[in-house]
Amino acid sequence: MKSDSDWRISADNSLLRRGTVAWMHDAETWFERSFERLPETIRVNPLRKDSDSVEAWLRSVGAEPMSWYRGPGSSWVMPFERGGAEGEVRKLLISLHETGRLTRQEAVSMIPVMALNPKAGEAVLDMCASPGSKTSQIAEFMGGMGVLIANERSRKRCNLLVANIQRHRSRVTIVSNHDGRHIPYLSGEEGYDAILVDAPCTGSGTTRKNPEVWRQWKPSGGLGLHSMQFGLLNRAVDLLKPGGRVVYSTCSLDPVENEAVISQILQKREDVRLIGCSDNIDGVSIQEGLQSWVPTDDDMRPLEGSPWAHPPSEEISGELSKCIRVRGHMMDAGGFFLATIEKKHVQTEGVLEDISEVRFPEDSVQASQPLCEIDRLAFEKEFGGCDKPLWRRGKRIAIGTERMLDVWSKRTIVSNGKAIVEGHRWRPMNIVHVGCEISEMRSGRPSRIIEDGAHLAREIALDRIVKIGDSDFEKLLFGEALETDCMPPDKTDIRGGWLVSSESNPEPLPVWIGGKITAMVSKHEQTCRVGLRGLEKV
Numbered sequence: 001m002k003s004d005s006d007w008r009i010s011a012d013n014s015l016l017r018r019g020t021v022a023w024m025h026d027a028e029t030w031f032e033r034s035f036e037r038l039p040e041t042i043r044v045n046p047l048r049k050d051s052d053s054v055e056a057w058l059r060s061v062g063a064e065p066m067s068w069y070r071g072p073g074s075s076w077v078m079p080f081e082r083g084g085a086e087g088e089v090r091k092l093l094i095s096l097h098e099t100g101r102l103t104r105q106e107a108v109s110m111i112p113v114m115a116l117n118p119k120a121g122e123a124v125l126d127m128c129a130s131p132g133s134k135t136s137q138i139a140e141f142m143g144g145m146g147v148l149i150a151n152e153r154s155r156k157r158c159n160l161l162v163a164n165i166q167r168h169r170s171r172v173t174i175v176s177n178h179d180g181r182h183i184p185y186l187s188g189e190e191g192y193d194a195i196l197v198d199a200p201c202t203g204s205g206t207t208r209k210n211p212e213v214w215r216q217w218k219p220s221g222g223l224g225l226h227s228m229q230f231g232l233l234n235r236a237v238d239l240l241k242p243g244g245r246v247v248y249s250t251c252s253l254d255p256v257e258n259e260a261v262i263s264q265i266l267q268k269r270e271d272v273r274l275i276g277c278s279d280n281i282d283g284v285s286i287q288e289g290l291q292s293w294v295p296t297d298d299d300m301r302p303l304e305g306s307p308w309a310h311p312p313s314e315e316i317s318g319e320l321s322k323c324i325r326v327r328g329h330m331m332d333a334g335g336f337f338l339a340t341i342e343k344k345h346v347q348t349e350g351v352l353e354d355i356s357e358v359r360f361p362e363d364s365v366q367a368s369q370p371l372c373e374i375d376r377l378a379f380e381k382e383f384g385g386c387d388k389p390l391w392r393r394g395k396r397i398a399i400g401t402e403r404m405l406d407v408w409s410k411r412t413i414v415s416n417g418k419a420i421v422e423g424h425r426w427r428p429m430n431i432v433h434v435g436c437e438i439s440e441m442r443s444g445r446p447s448r449i450i451e452d453g454a455h456l457a458r459e460i461a462l463d464r465i466v467k468i469g470d471s472d473f474e475k476l477l478f479g480e481a482l483e484t485d486c487m488p489p490d491k492t493d494i495r496g497g498w499l500v501s502s503e504s505n506p507e508p509l510p511v512w513i514g515g516k517i518t519a520m521v522s523k524h525e526q527t528c529r530v531g532l533r534g535l536e537k538v
């Protein structure tokens with residue numbers, strides 16, 4: 001492993017250091033602050049009922065709220081370096097993360113979602129989503145209403161994305177697996193309200209997290225990614241509804257990956273305008289977008305003839321000042337770029353006339369489908385009335401949103417408006433995950449509410465929650481098995497998967513009732529429940 005002084009030598013002579021002199025007015029300050037390890041930063045999930053207790057715990061261990069964070073929930077700087085937690089703090093921090101009560105995320109990486117400002121009920125696309133820290137943040141902004149499609153091109157990274165979404169346990173998210181440049185239109189005729197394009201990039205703003213960048217970064221890296229970045233942003237604009245917005249972001253400092261992409265979209269499309277978004281990120285240290293730049297080859301010789309050199313007109317050059325370069329070095333963080341684009345309302349003619357229907361294959365058995373009537377009746381019989389949209393994939397049952405059902409049932413325009421695929425299927429979308437898993441089928445009926453769905457139990461399984469005494473609840477938390485006579489008199493003969501709560505522990509806990517009663521939760525859930533006991537809002 002390299003020492004800090006080895007990195008410093010690579011950095012002193014790096015191409016990146018030479019490049020940044022042209023991109024920021026305080027490049028020397030940036031350079032001096034580019035070595036220290038980043039602090040651990042996290043976001044608290046406001047969709048979980050015990051988020052007040054999580055915040056109280058964070059205060060008690062010396063964490064400080066980040067004053068510039070806007071949105072539901074809160075974000076915090078821990079009093080140690082990234083990955084530097086120890087002992088009991090480390091143990092609880094990991095369990096809080098694993099159960100979705102908080103998400104570890106670099107501070108600057110929280111800013112693009114603040115700029116996008118997704119709202120409850122909207123249709124939102126996260127075009128390049130894995131590993132999903134911004135996806136979970138968008139879901140928090142949406143508060144359980146609307147639909148969020150989290151897309152990722154790499155199948156392997158899709159699995160990581162799904163795992164993180166399952167950890168977060170929010171219900172608005174669907175995961176799709178497409179090259180973002182070719183994602184199908186959203187079903188229905190409107191398009192997305194908001195899209196995040198957090199594009200693949202050279203990562204030149206991430207030296208504090210990934211010092212390899214000092215050695216690896218070359219100007220040709222950005223030149224090689226530019227067309228893909230433009231292609232992703234261009235498709236995002238296609239998919240927006242008129243009046244919708246897209247935030248384009250990278251963790252790169254290189255204008256070829258940033259302002260040059262925005263300049264090109266302004267030049268090539270008449271239906272977009274660049275808008276400022278500084279109101280949404282008040283308090284973040286920023287530099288205006290560059291209005292000119294000179295791409296270079298890997299020997300740092302200017303590439304004057306390059307198609308990505310200079311904005312094409314003074315008008316576009318002036319507009320680029322609305323782009324935002326986050327000055328992470330003034331906020332104890334890394335660097336980031338973002339720009340917000342709005343799709344204008346343009347007059348279109350009747351595009352849906354004379355279109356043909358395209359036969360598309362049915363969804364694969366892997367894609368979740370709405371719960372059929374028989375399964376829904378079985379669910380209601382087991383758990384009580386539930387009017388929420390439920391989905392089934394194999395044995396698994398998940399809860400989603402009304403808007404999701406809308407997307408599934410409507411037809412989709414394909415072939416640039418020349419054809420349609422009928423609704424009541426996900427196709428042409430390739431969907432690999434839907435909503436939040438809450439239960440599973442056993443012997444033809446839903447067996448119990450699993451840990452991932454327990455926080456929603458009051459909405460989906462009211463008839464399955466039993467109140468027990470505080471001291472019995474505590475024993476379950478510490479892993480003891482209880483006798484069934486601790487149940488209320490009318491419930492002593494119940495068996496199978498249930499949920500229990502108590503006066504001081506209103507959040508239902510899944511249990512299995514056989515000869516004895518035992519908690520059916522993971523070690524991480526148990527650690528959180530025990531660690532957060534008695535912590536309340538200060």
Ligand SMILES: C[S@@+](CC[C@H](N)C(=O)[O-])C[C@H]1O[C@@H](n2cnc3c(N)ncnc32)[C@H](O)[C@@H]1O
Nearest residue numbers: 128129130131132133134153179180198199200
């Ligand atoms: C900067 S990372 C995204 C980080 C993510 N937004 C987050 O905050 O956790 C870019 C992602 O885009 C994916 N990607 C690369 N090319 C893509 C494409 N053409 N379409 C969709 N995703 C792509 C990469 O695999 C990578 O996971």
